[in-house]
Amino acid sequence: xxxxxxxxxxxxxxxxxxxxxxxxxxxxxxxxxxxxxxxxxxxxxxxxxxxxxxxxxxxxxxxxxxxxxxxxxxxxxxxxxxxxxxxxxxxxxxxxxxxxxxxxxxxxxxxxxxxxxxxxxxxxxxxxxxxxxxxxxxxxxxxxxxxxxxxxxxxxxxxxxxxxxxxxxxxxxxxxxxxxxxxxxxxxxxxxxxxxxxxxxxxxxxxxxxxxxxxxxxxxxxxxxxxxxxxxxxxxxxxxxxxxxxxxxxxxxxxxxxxxxxxxxxxxxxxxxxxxxxxxxxxxxxxxxxxxxxxxxxxxxxxxxxxxxxxxxxxxxxxxxxxxxxxxxxxxxxxxxxxxxxxxxxxxxxxxxxxxxxxxxxxxxxxxxxxxxxxxxxxxxxxxxxxxxxxxxxxxxxxxxxxxxxxxxxxxxxxx
Amino acid sequence: xxxxxxxxxxxxxxxxxxxxxxxxxxxxxxxxxxxxxxxxxxxxxxxxxxxxxxxxxxxxxxxxxxxxxxxxxxxxxxxxxxxxxxxxxxxxxxxxxxxxxxxxxxxxxxxxxxxxxxxxxxxxxxxxxxxxxxxxxxxxxxxxxxxxxxxxxxxxxxxxxxxxxxxxxxxxxxxxxxxxxxxxxxxxxxxxxxxxxxxxxxxxxxxxxxxxxxxxxxxxxxxxxxxxxxxxxxxxxxxxxxxxxxxxxxxxxxxxxxxxxxxxxxxxxxxxxxxxxxxxxxxxxxxxxxxxxx
Numbered sequence: 144x145x146x147x148x149x150x151x152x153x154x155x156x157x158x159x160x161x162x163x164x165x166x167x168x169x170x171x172x173x174x175x176x177x178x179x180x181x182x183x184x185x186x187x188x189x190x191x192x193x194x195x196x197x198x199x200x201x202x203x204x205x206x207x208x209x210x211x212x213x214x215x216x217x218x219x220x221x222x223x224x225x226x227x228x229x230x231x232x233x234x235x236x237x238x239x240x241x242x243x244x245x246x247x248x249x250x251x252x253x254x255x256x257x258x259x260x261x262x263x264x265x266x267x268x269x270x271x272x273x274x275x276x277x278x279x280x281x282x283x284x285x286x287x288x289x290x291x292x293x294x295x296x297x298x299x300x301x302x303x304x305x306x307x308x309x310x311x312x313x314x315x316x317x318x319x320x321x322x323x324x325x326x327x328x329x330x331x332x333x334x335x336x337x338x339x340x341x342x343x344x345x346x347x348x349x350x351x352x353x354x355x356x357x358x359x360x361x362x363x364x365x366x367x368x369x370x371x372x373x374x375x376x377x378x379x380x381x382x383x384x385x386x387x388x389x390x391x392x393x394x395x396x397x398x399x400x401x402x403x404x405x406x407x408x409x410x411x412x413x414x415x416x417x418x419x420x421x422x423x424x425x426x427x428x429x430x431x432x433x434x435x436x437x438x439x440x441x442x443x444x445x446x447x448x449x450x451x452x453x454x455x456x457x458x459x460x461x462x463x464x465x466x467x468x469x470x471x472x473x474x475x476x477x478x479x480x481x482x483x484x485x486x487x488x489x490x491x492x493x494x495x496x497x498x499x500x501x502x503x504x505x506x507x508x509x510x511x512x513x514x515x516x517x518x519x520x521x522x523x524x525x526x527x528x529x530x531x532x533x534x535x536x537x538x539x540x541x542x543x544x545x546x547x548x549x550x551x552x553x554x555x556x557x558x559x
Numbered sequence: 560x561x562x563x564x565x566x567x568x569x570x571x572x573x574x575x576x577x578x579x580x581x582x583x584x585x586x587x588x589x590x591x592x593x594x595x596x597x598x599x600x601x602x603x604x605x606x607x608x609x610x611x612x613x614x615x616x617x618x619x620x621x622x623x624x625x626x627x628x629x630x631x632x633x634x635x636x637x638x639x640x641x642x643x644x645x646x647x648x649x650x651x652x653x654x655x656x657x658x659x660x661x662x663x664x665x666x667x668x669x670x671x672x673x674x675x676x677x678x679x680x681x682x683x684x685x686x687x688x689x690x691x692x693x694x695x696x697x698x699x700x701x702x703x704x705x706x707x708x709x710x711x712x713x714x715x716x717x718x719x720x721x722x723x724x725x726x727x728x729x730x731x732x733x734x735x736x737x738x739x740x741x742x743x744x745x746x747x748x749x750x751x752x753x754x755x756x757x758x759x760x761x762x763x764x765x766x767x768x769x770x771x772x773x774x775x776x777x778x779x780x781x782x783x784x785x786x787x788x789x790x791x792x793x794x795x796x797x798x799x800x801x802x803x804x805x806x807x808x809x810x811x812x813x814x815x816x817x818x819x820x821x822x823x824x825x826x827x828x829x830x831x832x833x834x835x836x837x838x839x840x841x842x843x844x845x846x847x848x849x850x851x852x853x
Contacts, residue, residue, distance in 0.1 A: 198757045199675040206666035209727035214688035217699035363786040365803040370602045444847035493692045517694045534694040
């Protein structure tokens with residue numbers, strides 16, 4: 144900020160001779176020539192300005208061309224393609240029909256959208272009320288419980304209708320993405336926080352440990368996924384089966400297992416509540432293994448920013464280690480936790496490489512997340528119109544999440 | 560001063576009150592950290608160990624090869640063509656890095672140091688591209704490189720298709736811009752008095768003091784290009800197949816030849832590993848300060 148303003152004030156001054164730079168009263172003394180200095184100034188300024196402009200525009204041109212052609216233009220073109228009946232060869236313009244076929248009917252779509260909107264509104268109102276009342280109550284959420292229930296009803300009404308009349312495999316892939324997000328995001332954040340906290344203590348080989356934890360994150364996902372394919376093989380002598388054998392368990396089919404986890408455990412549940420398949424859980428394990436290191440690094444930088452005095456003061460008051468962690472570390476890190484949650488959540492909707500490499504046909508649709516499904520729809524079934532429509536839906540979900548992230552980041556109560 | 564000393568002593572006595580508990584705490588702490596490290600490392604150990612086994616050994620219950628089979632690497636390199644893929648990936652990675660450096664240094668300089676109409680709008684549009692999932696851009700970009708949108712011919716299975724689309728990204732521009740903004744204006748004023756223009760100021764003054772962010776940009780460009788998978792998968796067939804695509808295809812081509820697959824996996828890992836070990840400070844700092852690249 145400061146940089147900019149100082150640049151502004153200096154810039155017109157530099158090209159002129161030192162005399163003109165100087166105090167204003169000099170100009171006042173020379174009042175008969177008042178018109179002259181500004182014109183000189185203008186001429187000098189405009190020459191430098193023209194040079195600046197030419198430089199600036201020619202400097203950004205290469206980046207603009209590439210980012211426009213391969214980053215921005217494709218968004219518009221994808222939307223254009225989604226309005227066309229496009230299978231390998233370009234067909235007729237069909238408007239929003241591709242979208243309609245995804246949702247089944249617009250009515251379903253609006254029920255779902257309404258559910259989400261009500262929930263967001265409720266949260267927003269609560270936030271505003273709390274601010275107005277200027278206090279934070281532990282039980283204020285109770286008042287909003289009915290609204291949450293209403294939003295849930297709206298959402299599930301629309302969703303179940305969609306599952307019947309809409310594009311079921313795509314909707315199922317969104318459910319799989321949700322499973323994947325719920326299974327990985329909280330786990331990797333908690334493990335990341337714990338490891339970062341332990342590493343932050345006074346220990347030996349700190350750098351060495353950090354180097355090791357970070358390794359899975361920087362190594363190519365395809366390479367490590369190929370290794371996970373072997374570790375979680377269905378053969379009785381695979382590492383995963385040998386490991387559970389230590390506890391006297393029977394060998395499992397791991398990434399070949401399409402049965403939902405709760406059913407596998409012998410519970411008689413159907414549908415969403417039966418949970419993800421074991422094959423998807425293997426993919427989650429890979430996700431956690433990869434991203435813990437990233438979370439550790441971000442948390443470590445956050446831990447470094449907590450003032451030492453706060454800890455010292457609390458220690459003098461006789462706080463235990465656990466109390467320090469619970470009442471100082473966690474609240475101080477809450478913005479980082481929130482940031483990591485949103486970044487990881489958005490990441491699950493983009494995740495592709497490791498899922499694509501780890502999936503096998505016998506795991507069926509149970510491991511296909513949204514981005515993988517869109518890719519298959521386009522790559523194997525060459526339904527370009529439909530696939531781009533789905534990608535726009537995915538994009539909208541990510542936009543929504545980013546919007547919520549920015550809104551909440553701005554409103555965030557620090558000691559939440 | 561005195562107060563602080565008293566405080567520190569006081570803290571010291573609190574900590575010393577329970578030595579047994581402290582030692583126990585240390586043991587738990589190290590145990591957790593070591594278990595975590597073993598889990599992080601195990602897949603890498605397994606990869607290397609299997610890559611040195613004979614075909615028979617990979618099918619048995621063994622942790623280590625009886626005699627390391629180094630010729631597996633030679634076989635993976637030539638027969639399984641990992642050598643060819645390795646060269647392709649290397650060239651693509653270098654090309655992408657050079658492209659990113661040129662475009663992002665120039666653009667970041669313009670955004671950071673020159674005021675021009677549209678600068679905010681263009682920069683915001685750039686940043687917006689970071690949110691867009693690859694699923695959205697993949698299909699239109701395929702049409703783009705096939706010459707269906709702009710008639711520049713079909714780039715399929717060439718060096719250009721793997722490099723040009725990635726030769727500029729918002730992340731690198733953002734990172735460098737943040738740094739270039741901090742270069743004091745006095746330096747620019749002095750340079751201008753000496754008759755230097757923007758280009759000379761950039762190459763002779765700004766760049767030499769910007770090695771830290773440039774290394775970070777190179778690191779991210781390297782991992783991005785080297786690890787790329789879905790785009791090379793759809794736009795390469797034979798000639799320009801990259802290491803990641805080769806590895807993925809070998810999963811089905813190899814059948815039971817796990818030892819060759821693992822040798823290929825190790826080969827694909829080595830450049831990243833070497834780079835990481837030598838620059839891990841910049842790597843982790845780059846991620847911690849930008850927080851991006853989720």
